Amino acid sequence: KEVPAIKIESLGDPIGGDIDIKGEVSNFSPKTLHINANLSVSLAKLKKEIIKKEVPLTLTPYEEKPLKIKETLELTKSLPIDFTFTVTDPAKKETLYRNAFTFTSRPSFRLDAALLYGRGSLQIAWDIKRLPKLSPTASALAEVYTTKDNILISSFPLKKLNNKHRTGTYSLDISKFTPGDYVVKVYLKDKGKVIAQTNADFIIPKKPVWWGNKLGIADKVLSPWSPVKVKGKTVSVWGRKYEFTNLPFPARIINQGKEQLSSPINLQIVTDRGIVKWEDSRVQLVSKTDTKVIFKTINKSPRIDLSGKVEIAFDGFMRVDFTLIPKVPVTIKSLVLEIPLKGEDALYMKAREMFPAPNWHWYAAALYKGAEGGIYNVNKTWFFSSNGWVWPDKFMHYVWVLGDKRGLSVTFNSDKNFYTKKYVEIFNKGKNKELRFNFIGAPYPLKKPLSYTLALQATPVKPLPGNPRKWHYGYVFGEKPEGQDILYAAAQYGISKGPSSGELTAMGKRRVKAFRKEGVRIFPDYYSHFATVESPEFRNFGKDWENIPRYRLPFGKVTAVEVSLKGSFTDFFLWGLNRMIDEGIGGIYFDSSGGVHADKNQYHGSGYIDKQGKLKTTINLFGA
Numbered sequence: 253k254e255v256p257a258i259k260i261e262s263l264g265d266p267i268g269g270d271i272d273i274k275g276e277v278s279n280f281s282p283k284t285l286h287i288n289a290n291l292s293v294s295l296a297k298l299k300k301e302i303i304k305k306e307v308p309l310t311l312t313p314y315e316e317k318p319l320k321i322k323e324t325l326e327l328t329k330s331l332p333i334d335f336t337f338t339v340t341d342p343a344k345k346e347t348l349y350r351n352a353f354t355f356t357s358r359p360s361f362r363l364d365a366a367l368l369y370g371r372g373s374l375q376i377a378w379d380i381k382r383l384p385k386l387s388p389t390a391s392a393l394a395e396v397y398t399t400k401d402n403i404l405i406s407s408f409p410l411k412k413l414n415n416k417h418r419t420g421t422y423s424l425d426i427s428k429f430t431p432g433d434y435v436v437k438v439y440l441k442d443k444g445k446v447i448a449q450t451n452a453d454f455i456i457p458k459k460p461v462w463w464g465n466k467l468g469i470a471d472k473v474l475s476p477w478s479p480v481k482v483k484g485k486t487v488s489v490w491g492r493k494y495e496f497t498n499l500p501f502p503a504r505i506i507n508q509g510k511e512q513l514s515s516p517i518n519l520q521i522v523t524d525r526g527i528v529k530w531e532d533s534r535v536q537l538v539s540k541t542d543t544k545v546i547f548k549t550i551n552k553s554p555r556i557d558l559s560g561k562v563e564i565a566f567d568g569f570m571r572v573d574f575t576l577i578p579k580v581p582v583t584i585k586s587l588v589l590e591i592p593l594k595g596e597d598a599l600y601m602k603a604r605e606m607f608p609a610p611n612w613h614w615y616a617a618a619l620y621k622g623a624e625g626g627i628y629n630v631n632k633t634w635f636f637s638s639n640g641w642v643w644p645d646k647f648m649h650y651v652w653v654l655g656d657k658r659g660l661s662v663t664f665n666s667d668k669n670f671y672t673k674k675y676v677e678i679f680n681k682g683k684n685k686e687l688r689f690n691f692i693g694a695p696y697p698l699k700k701p702l703s704y705t706l707a708l709q710a711t712p713v714k715p716l717p718g719n720p721r722k723w724h725y726g727y728v729f730g731e732k733p734e735g736q737d738i739l740y741a742a743a744q745y746g747i748s749k750g751p752s753s754g755e756l757t758a759m760g761k762r763r764v765k766a767f768r769k770e771g772v773r774i775f776p777d778y779y780s781h782f783a784t785v786e787s788p789e790f791r792n793f794g795k796d797w798e799n800i801p802r803y804r805l806p807f808g809k810v811t812a813v814e815v816s817l818k819g820s821f822t823d824f825f826l827w828g829l830n831r832m833i834d835e836g837i838g839g840i841y842f843d844s845s846g847g848v849h850a851d852k853n854q855y856h857g858s859g860y861i862d863k864q865g866k867l868k869t870t871i872n873l874f875g876a
Contacts, residue, residue: 254281256311258339258349260319266293266335268358269325269382271303273337276318279311286310287348288340291321296332296354326382329359329450365436365452366795366855369463370820372427374454375855376436378410379419383440383448386415390442394422399433399453410438431458457792462827463820471543476714477566479542485535487545489568492710498533500549500560500574501589507597507658507710514592514684521556521576524583524695528553542566549574555582556698567713571874575703587692591662597655598685601641601678603648606850606871609803609814615648617641619678619685644674649850649871651676652711653687659711662689666870668860669704671696707873748776750784751812754828756835764836773838780825780842781849785811789824797821800853814849818872819856 257278264272271291279285286308293303303323311317325333332354339349360382366375376394380386392413396406412420424436433455440448473479481488485496495504503516521528532552538561539546549560560574576584599620605613615635618625623638635643647670652661667675672693679686691704747760756764756776764774783790783797785804790797790813797815804813815821829840850869852859859867 254283254285255348256280256285256287256339258319260337260349260351263337263351264322266325266333266357267355268362269327269360271321271323271325271335273319273321275320276316277309277311277339278316279314282313284310284312286341286343288342289319289321290336290338290340291323292334292336293323293325294334294336296334299334324382325357326360327357330356333357359448359450361438361440361448361450363436363438363450363452364795365454367426367454367456367792368796368855369457369793370796372425374424374426374436376410376422376424376438376452377420378413378422378438380413380440380448381418383418386440387442390414390440390447392438392440394436394438396424396434396436399435405429405434413438413440426456429456431456455792457788460789460824462824465823465827467826467830471541473542473566480540480545480564480566482537482540482545485547487564489564489566490714491712492568494564494568494570494710496535496547496549496562498530498535498549498551499558500547500562500572501708502570505660505710508712510594510658512594512597512658512660512710514594514681517592518590519558519574520586520588520590521558521584522586523555524585525555528556530558555580568709569713570708571705572708573703573705575701576698577701578698582698584692584696584698585694586690587696589689589691591660591687591689592681593653593660593685593687594655595683595685597658597660598653598678598687599655600653602652602654603643603646603676604650605646606649606869608801608850608869609799612849613646615643615646619653641676641678644677647675649873651687653678653685654711660687661707661709661711662687663707663873665705665873666860666868668862668868668870669702745777746808747774748778748832750787750810751777751779751782751807752825752828753784753787754824754831756832756837761835768836768838775839775841776832776837778829778832778840778842779812780817781814782807782812783815783821783824785813793820793824796855798853799849799851800858803849816851816853816856816858816872817875818858822875 257280258275260273260275262272262274264270273291277287289307289309291303291305292301294301303325305321305323307321309317334354336352338347340347362379364377366377368375392410394408394410395404397404406424410422433453435451435453437449437451439446477490487494491508493506494502497503497516499517499519501517501519505512530551530553534550536548538548544563544565547562549562551558555578557577557579558574559577560572563571601617601619603615605615607613613633613635617637617640619640625636625638627637627639627642629635647667650661650663652659670691672690674690674693677688677690679688747757747763749755749757760776767774796819799814799816802813804811850871852867852869858870858872860870862868
């Protein structure tokens with residue numbers, strides 16, 4: 253009890269030069285404890301200490317305190333570094349905690365070269381935030397060489413690389429470069445002298461066989477769904493009807509033959525002059541095919557107009573885009589989407605808060621009286637409430653409110669243009685419920701058009717199989733019972749060469765063949781949002797594929813890396829899936845199927861810039 257409990261949560265990014273030690277220390281004894289937190293950073297080869305910091309901490313009986321040390325490592329080139337962090341008891345001269353390792357640092361002048369093969373460009377990104385301030389006469393020059401023969405291919409100034417733009421990018425046209433290995437070198441010069449220099453390698457591959465394939469693209473209705481039907485302003489899909497009147501949201505949802513809404517969905521806009529009332533409202537059919545229908549909506553008032561577009565697919569998935577257009581200066585006091593639901597279809601609520609992997613959170617709430625369990629969480633990842641929805645202050649990318657037979661999901665691509673402290677709320681309305689999404693909850697001067705995108709889908713989305721009891725799922729099966737009509741599906745780990753390699757191992761091929769003889773279909777585990785770090789495809793296209801912030805984890809003998817379906821990875825993923833189908837697999841087992849994670853890699857079009865100029869994440873709801 254006289255030794256404090258020490259918990260270290262993060263060391264920051266020492267390799268990148270940002271040392272940010274975070275943790276906590278707890279005193280479980282009745283005595284006051286005095287300890288020191290110590291950081292030492294040295295040049296490994298020279299044994300020269302370049303950072304030394306000591307933070308004394310006093311802990312009163314049963315006290316818990318945060319532990320923080322933040323330092324910046326400034327180097328002009330990559331060097332091996334010895335990192336040592338300790339917690340000591342100075343009185344007893346004892347070491348209570350020690351973390352020591354050696355790493356190779358990145359230089360203070362950082363350069364990244366990202367190949368955007370489909371655009372025929374190379375994105376050259378620089379970061380000189382950890383370099384000393386440049387003089388007004390400093391300049392930057394970039395040169396591209398072949399790796400093998402060191403032949404100069406291109407030379408150009410980076411005019412924007414300066415004190416004003418200490419981070420930035422330059423787009424180089426490489427459409428006429430031949431496939432091969434290259435290096436881009438950037439020199440910072442002042443009065444003819446090189447003051448800093450760094451390199452970045454890149455590869456231009458030959459066009460892959462999977463590039464630009466059209467697998468999975470077809471304008472046709474898939475089984476078991478039926479073609480979309482339109483009659484006036486009512487759209488019919490399997491099991492459901494959406495009826496529109498004057499807004500880009502359904503006024504009625506008929507789900508499995510029953511009314512799901514207790515009244516029309518409403519978008520309430522309150523300005524400094526009161527509630528906006530529409531003087532002219534129109535819903536117009538733009539186009540209709542068997543697979544989808546598109547409406548456009550127009551709502552007019554003296555001070556604000558509302559334009560909308562609604563696209564409904566054959567499975568009932570509905571994308572809604574709407575824009576507020578000011579005609580005169582106006583202040584919005586509140587903007588709320590109100591969804592009134594029948595009580596029997598609002599017994600439960602499930603939602604997801606999409607932080608970058610692996611920090612996503614799931615929430616579930618019982619909305620009916622008499623629910624048991626209280627409020628608790630599991631590993632700060634799964635949250636449950638039997639007292640109704642208790643997290644209005646959390647932005648939820650995905651919300652599903654449902655009963656025992658019907659439900660309604662609402663999904664947002666990001667929190668862009670949300671200006672509120674309470675995002676999602678649900679209220680009792682007699683025997684019914686009202687689900688509210690608050691877009692604006694404080695005065696907001698509307699000076700230019702303000703746009704939002706969301707998706708709605710009434711559930712269930714398709715019928716159950718004719719006889720689901722005939723299906724048996726598992727990993728290992730005995731002999732098939734004689735005379736029984738049973739379909740076996742075996743989920744199998746480790747029979748493909750990577751999370752989305754598209755290639756079975758030799759053992760996997762043997763197992764597929766053997767299982768098919770016994771009437772068992774093998775379903776390899778496959779991942780729509782992970783690639784293999786060691787693969788040649790990731791080496792060539794990884795910077796375009798990878799989610800930012802990055803998330804990697806062990807996957808057997810290889811390393812899995814989280815990627816986005818928004819980009820060329822979709823081509824590779826579907827090509828590989830098609831190849832395994834040709835090898836005889838019975839289907840795919842999608843482990844971690846909820847793989848739409850927060851991401852801000854602008855190379856494949858993710859992320860957005862908020863009003864403060866900060867790059868924030870999106871979840872790429874609409875895929876490629």
